[in-house]
Amino acid sequence: MRVGRILLVTLPVAGVLAGALLLVPPALAQVPSAPLASDSTFTLGARDGTGFVSVTLSAGWTRIGTGPFLPDDRATLVAPDGVYRVELELVPGSPSTPDGADSVPGQVGKELAAVIDAASWSTETLLAGNEVRYTSCPDGGDAVTVAIVDPPRALTAAHGTGTVPDDVRFVLVASAPADEAPRYRTVTADLVSSAVFSRERPAPSPIGEPQS
Amino acid sequence: MRRTRLVAALAVSGLLLAACATLHTTPGWTPRPAAEPDLVLAVDAADPPPPAVADGLDTRLLYTADPGAGVGARWAEIPGNPRFNEELRARVKDAIDAQAAATGVRFRPAADAPGGSRGCAPGAASRPAAEIAADPALTPQTGGPTVTIVCEIAAASGTVLAESLRIVAAVAGEVLTDTTRLYYADTAGEFLTTADTLLTDDGLRTLLARVVQSLKVGAGALEPQMKEDPASFPIEQLRAWFADFSFGADGSLTVRLPEGFSTAELERLADVPPTSTVAVTVPAADASALLSADGKRVQSALASGAPLTLPTAPARGQEDVDCAFFACIALTYDDGPGPYTADVLDTLASRRSAATFFLQGVYVSRYRSLLLRMRDEGHQLANHTWNHPDLRKLPAPEIADQIARTNALIRSITGTTPSMFRPPYGAYDDTVLAAAGLPAILWSRDTNDWQRPGDAALYERAVTLAKPGDIVLMHDVHQSTARMAAPIIDGLLDRGFTLVTVEQILGGTPAAGTATKR
Numbered sequence: 120m121r122v123g124r125i126l127l128v129t130l131p132v133a134g135v136l137a138g139a140l141l142l143v144p145p146a147l148a149q150v151p152s153a154p155l156a157s158d159s160t161f162t163l164g165a166r167d168g169t170g171f172v173s174v175t176l177s178a179g180w181t182r183i184g185t186g187p188f189l190p191d192d193r194a195t196l197v198a199p200d201g202v203y204r205v206e207l208e209l210v211p212g213s214p215s216t217p218d219g220a221d222s223v224p225g226q227v228g229k230e231l232a233a234v235i236d237a238a239s240w241s242t243e244t245l246l247a248g249n250e251v252r253y254t255s256c257p258d259g260g261d262a263v264t265v266a267i268v269d270p271p272r273a274l275t276a277a278h279g280t281g282t283v284p285d286d287v288r289f290v291l292v293a294s295a296p297a298d299e300a301p302r303y304r305t306v307t308a309d310l311v312s313s314a315v316f317s318r319e320r321p322a323p324s325p326i327g328e329p330q331s
Numbered sequence: 332m333r334r335t336r337l338v339a340a341l342a343v344s345g346l347l348l349a350a351c352a353t354l355h356t357t358p359g360w361t362p363r364p365a366a367e368p369d370l371v372l373a374v375d376a377a378d379p380p381p382p383a384v385a386d387g388l389d390t391r392l393l394y395t396a397d398p399g400a401g402v403g404a405r406w407a408e409i410p411g412n413p414r415f416n417e418e419l420r421a422r423v424k425d426a427i428d429a430q431a432a433a434t435g436v437r438f439r440p441a442a443d444a445p446g447g448s449r450g451c452a453p454g455a456a457s458r459p460a461a462e463i464a465a466d467p468a469l470t471p472q473t474g475g476p477t478v479t480i481v482c483e484i485a486a487a488s489g490t491v492l493a494e495s496l497r498i499v500a501a502v503a504g505e506v507l508t509d510t511t512r513l514y515y516a517d518t519a520g521e522f523l524t525t526a527d528t529l530l531t532d533d534g535l536r537t538l539l540a541r542v543v544q545s546l547k548v549g550a551g552a553l554e555p556q557m558k559e560d561p562a563s564f565p566i567e568q569l570r571a572w573f574a575d576f577s578f579g580a581d582g583s584l585t586v587r588l589p590e591g592f593s594t595a596e597l598e599r600l601a602d603v604p605p606t607s608t609v610a611v612t613v614p615a616a617d618a619s620a621l622l623s624a625d626g627k628r629v630q631s632a633l634a635s636g637a638p639l640t641l642p643t644a645p646a647r648g649q650e651d652v653d654c655a656f657f658a659c660i661a662l663t664y665d666d667g668p669g670p671y672t673a674d675v676l677d678t679l680a681s682r683r684s685a686a687t688f689f690l691q692g693v694y695v696s697r698y699r700s701l702l703l704r705m706r707d708e709g710h711q712l713a714n715h716t717w718n719h720p721d722l723r724k725l726p727a728p729e730i731a732d733q734i735a736r737t738n739a740l741i742r743s744i745t746g747t748t749p750s751m752f753r754p755p756y757g758a759y760d761d762t763v764l765a766a767a768g769l770p771a772i773l774w775s776r777d778t779n780d781w782q783r784p785g786d787a788a789l790y791e792r793a794v795t796l797a798k799p800g801d802i803v804l805m806h807d808v809h810q811s812t813a814r815m816a817a818p819i820i821d822g823l824l825d826r827g828f829t830l831v832t833v834e835q836i837l838g839g840t841p842a843a844g845t846a847t848k849r
Contacts, residue, residue, distance in 0.1 A: 151354045179357035199357035239601035245554055253553065254601070266553075301551075305363040308553035 147186035154181045154199065162321055163209040163289075164191045170284030171320050172209050172268075175313035203303045205293040205310065212288040238265075247271070251311050255300070262300035264307050266291040270316040283316045366555045368545035371612040374604045385487035387641045389416075389683055390451070393423070393480075393657070394444035394471065394827040399436035401471035402427055403444070404480035406496055407451050410683070411644025415516045415523050419496055422512070423480055424656070426498045430478045440658035440799050443471065446825035451482035456495035457575075460509040464501040476502045485577055487639040490518045491632035493526075493577075513574070515629050519642045524625045527570045534621030535569035536561035538586070542611050543594055550602040558596055582615030582634035584622075646709025648685030648832045657829040658799040661836040662686040662820075663774060664807035665715055665753060668698035671813030676704050678816040684830035688807070689715035689753040689772075692737030699744050706745045711832035714738055714752035714769065722754050722763040730766035750840045751833060759846060770841035772833055773848065774804035780812045789815050794822035802833060802847070 155178050162173040179199025193208045238254035245251060248271030255264045268289040291310060295303045388407040395402040404423050408416040427438050448468055463479055464470050470479040478500050485493035497511040513526035540557040547555040576586040590607035597603050619627055667688055679686055688705055690712060705712050716733040734752055742748045752769045759771050778792040793803055805812050823830060834840055
């Protein structure tokens, strides 16, 4: 009888707790954080800790998601005007794959595989040395730009000895309403151009750490 | 129990937060503006600029339908600019000589052109070479080796003329070589250069960087600035890429990119349009920085928008004409001057052509001003006796008087003394030749225009049957002859003849007491 009473009390509590554990992280992942108060760097770290990438954001950018459950290697950000949304992901992989011959790595790539299947890809070597392969394609009413950024080859040549990892790739999937997308190309360009790869987690800036 | 409530409260709070949280935006924030292209980029703008207007040029035509070595050459010279003319003519001669050397067939001027057109043509510089080789108006369709030279006036304003000279060598219509050179000339002869000198080396490199930047902007590149070092490109490569350009009326520079233009970084972009359809325009102010001193002069002159001005030039009859190169023909008009002579002179003047007038002394005083025109417009004035007798029937002193009186009167009016005479009816003997004291000039082609054979017959005799070296007999005292002067002269020019004086076609004055063959 006593055991029954205990069960009667604890089972609902356990149910509530389990429900909270199941429902709260996804819910919190959709909650916008507070917008950045100043220009900052934003860092993603590879799951295995082998590398990091940082991008520079201006004041007003908002990360979608809050709380302790956000992944370290992925993030969704929204531009200060709320129109442009970008998913960032640091994924394992080698930049040695020939241009256009591979698929988009990472989770976002899988989600967009059908959309970008027939896309024409461009490749640029950026002033910072990063090499970026990118394409744009329609996705419903949006235009989606997918960019895959590889670390500077010159700095990754000495495997394992350089300060830049050679086994991670930075994937960016940006979307904006199709009719406004051309205006936001510079936003994508600035994100990609500002990407800095490192083996060590960079010193924190105002929001330099993943929000964990 | 308290802990349970706390967890529950947190969970509910989290869910409420998730439900109620909103995205805060920053009013007034806008994306950074995209980079503007350095140059105005026009896709599908392969059309050439509108044809330039260049009246008064001396259009030259050679057309020899020799199956062993066909030649069709047309180009425009600047009257009174020997430097320019010699440069172009040298290129034409070099091309013809090269064909002669290759075929072993010596060039002979023939005037075989089918007619209908002469001079430079819009689009000649860009038309497919195979089309040029297959066009009978431009190239003799002999089935053998041919060299075709065509020209296009690229620009003409103020004292600057831009002319493309294109040389196409072919065998049986199959193109072997195709070269084009664009000349820029000051019409008064102050400078002569080719298009490849108008842009400096640094200007070419700057242009490359700006073209690449503009194409990258158009292709949506993330970082549009050119990454490759323009100095790493061979300068000859840049000159070849940027050879097809023109100046706008506002001084801007428009460059039509060639098929195959690309750089390593452009090749990696998905959305670069085919460059053969792209033209880029450099604004006038920026274009100046790309130009050499000659380039700036050209830019300035063409931007003036002024009509082409040509220097004072000698008339055709005053030139040194090479009748071994040009198909010369000499039109001669007997029995004048008369009431229709002025019309003939007008026709000759508007077509930059020369003729020889065998004048009767008896009419000269009435038309003094026409004699001055003849002299000033480069025609040859010659003696046709005082009053047209059959000289064979006159004693020697009267023959001499017929000639001397006429010469004296012509000299008194024009200051020059005729050096040739034509015996009336072509009638002469040794006495006539001895008494006249001048060479007797007969003719090789008699149109019999005095019989009023009709326009078609007259045209056929004067044009269709004419051959290089002919001395053609006509009479400017007949209205029908004067009226037919324009179609006859046009017909001869369209065939490729150059109309010269008797003295020019004979290469000088024959010795006194001699007669040319009929």
